[in-house]
Amino acid sequence: MELSVNSTSPYELARHRHRAPAPRSRGRLLSPIIAAAAVLLLVTGAGVALSQGGIPTLFPANASGGPGCTDPVSLLVVADESIAPALTQVAADFDATSTTCVATDVRSQASGDTAALLASNALTGADAWVPDSSLWLARMATTAEALGRSAPNVTAGDSVATTPVVFGAPAARSVEFAADTVGWSTLLSGTIGGLVPDPESSAASLAGLASLTAAAPADNPRIVPSTMIELGKTIPASRDEAIAAALAAPRPTVVVTTEQEVVSHNLSNPEVPLLAIYPVEGSSSLDYPFVRVPQKAGEDAETRAMLLDEFERRARLGDAFYAAQGFRDHKGGGEVESVGVLAWSTTPSPPADAVSQVEALSKWSTLTRRSRMLIAIDVSGSMLEPAGGGLRRIEVYQRAAGGALGRYAGETHMGVWVFSTDRPGGKDYEEVAPVAALSDPAHLQQIVQVTQTLPQYIRGDTGLYDTILDGVTKMHAEYTPGMVNSMVIITDGRNDDKGSISLDALLQRIAEMNDPLKPVPVILIGFGPDTDLESMQRIAEATGGEAYSAFEPNDLDKVFVDALTQRTCRPNC
Known part of the structure; x- marks a missing residue:
């Protein structure tokens, strides 16, 4: 069948927190800029080799054909690194038993790298491709479109093998997971910790996020973004980095991975074994499709097509070779004899749904982008008024802010102003913490200290408009590309x-500063019955932000999650 994909691109790549290089170097295909840079590298560097013979120059040849095969027809299959060893054994068996003289070369390459080469028309000489997930086909097409090229006319066949997405837990800490069932809902509830290797380069992580989303209760729309924000605080660069972090974590923590990766890890690292935990709600699987890559017609085109048909059939039936490497068969069943995993799959896992994965990745990218924000807190006299539950308004804010602060990763840049009339220096605001990275322990402690001592700043009336004007001006002047630059206002009044400055004059000044390429949305959170919500909405609309109203103490916690969730999708949330 001919592949048909929707080429609308939801992807954006502004990745971070990769402290060490991944052992499996997957390509980054989600950003047109990154993809273009990759192609430029190919053209200026590896492109020389490609022009002198295509993909065989990139990969040293190693196929020799079967016994007595002196002039073989050559087949080249590019396979994801995880399945290449097993597929190499399938190819050797195929060559040795084929009635036609054939030499099948299986080259190992990360699926993302192959997808990038295909998208840029730089993959020559290959007859077929076996990525770890069908989603790479859609991402290949999206990247091609971003480069102004037509999507390669590849033909996607059925799976040759599968592996379910599971939780990997260090066997040394397995007793911590024995008391109760573990599933996606356990991650959503925060009962256990989770580590997700970068979903923008890991098909397993991306399929896991889609399963996480599917398991969320429909009546709680905040739970998925809240969980993603928490997971995004630490994004391991590789499976091994994630395992090390899980071992050292202060609470029970699992790694989103695959059954095959658990087997692979235990074979290569028996001293630190992993245990596969199968989510109680079920999960999806990586499907390893057999993808035909169109080639130019040649003298042996008909023979090659016939041999490729036969190799695809044999590849789909190579269960013994795959099982030895930890894979299930192409239908999701079969036996795997290895420490740390179930021998028999009780219920075959369905392939991961591409649409759900696209939506999950879009949400993940939104929630984990690096942020640079200025938070301005109302410290006028009314913040000392009762808010219910024996708390004053300022104390309710302190409690909510303390919880929200923990949601931000160290690469977030944050600053704090307090505002009311008659602040020192004649302004309506006072900078109590500059905009700087929370990864600096001293700066983080400074913000925590400010939050804990807010009552000492309270006096005067609400100087809202001048504070917003000066804050937006500052964030525009200090705009940092590649980050979400925003201003957050917390106020209980008008x-x-x-x-x-008047409201109309403020809106005019904001409009004059507005730059679609350098947006600074203003997110306003009004707390209490005295909030001027109408004016807040006009300000938010003018900047592509949003205005929220919280009337009860518990509302403020929910509003913080919403504000975090939507801070990067303005104005089209």
């Missing part, structure tokens, strides 16, 4: 500074 503008009370009679000498300040």
Whole structure:
């Protein structure tokens, strides 16, 4: 069948927190800029080799054909690194038993790298491709479109093998998971910790996020973004880095991985074994499709096509070779004899749904992008008024802010202003913490200290408009590309500074500063019955932000999650 994909690109790559290189170097295909850079590298570097013979120059030849085969027809199959060893054994068996003189060469390459080469028309000489997931086909097409090229006319066949997405837990800590069932809902509830190797380069992680989303209760729309924000605080660069982090984690923590990767890890690292935990709700699987790559017609084109048909059939039936490497068969069944995994699959896992994965990746990219934000907190006298539950308004904010602060990763840049009339220096605001990275322990402690001592700043009336104008001006002037630059306002009232700029003048000044290429959305959170929500909405609309109203103490916690969730998708949330 001819592949048909939707080429609308939801992907954006502004990745971070990769502290060490991944052993499996997967290609990054989600950003047109990154993809273009990859192609430029191919053209200026490896492109020389490609022009002198295509993919065989990139990979040293090693196929020799069967016994007595002196002039073989050559087949080249590019396979994901995880399945290449097993597929190489299938190829050797095929060559040795074929009635036609054939030499089948299986070359190992990360699926993302192959997809990038295909998207840029730089993959020559290959007859077939076996990626670890069908999603790479859609991402290949998206990248090709971003480069102004037509998507390669590949033909996607059925799976040759499968492996379910599971939780990998260090066997040394297995007793911590024995008391109760573990599943996607356990991650959503925060009962256990989770580590997700970068979903923008790991098909297993991406399929896991789709399963996580599917397991979420429909009546709680905040739970998935809240969980993704928590998971995104630490993004391991590789499976091995994730395993090391899980071993050292202060609470029970699992790694989103595959059954095959558990087997592979235990074979190569028997001193630190993993245990596969199968999510109680079920999961999806990576499907390893057999993809035909179109080639130019030649003298042996008909013979090659016939041999490729036969090799695809044999590849789909090579269960013994795959099982030895930890794979299930192409239908999701079969036996795997290895420490740390179930011998028999009780229920074959369905292939991961491409649409769900695209949606999960889009949400993940939104929630884990690096942020640079200025938070301005109302410290006018009314913040000392009762808010219910024996708490004053400022104390309710302190509690909510303390919880929200823990959601941000160290690469977030954050600064804090307090605002009311008659602040030192004659302004309506006072900078109590500059915009800087939370990865700096001293800066993080400074913000925590400010939050804990907010009551000491309270006095005067609400100087809202001048504070917003100065804050937006500052964030535009110090705009940092590649980050989400925003201003967050926390207030319990309306503008009370009679000498300040008017609302209409403020909106005009904001409009003059607006730059679609350098957006600075203003997110306003009004707390209490005195909030001027109408004015807040007009300000938010002018900047591509949003205005929220929280009337009860518990509402403020929910509003913080919403504000975090939507901070990077303005104005089209």
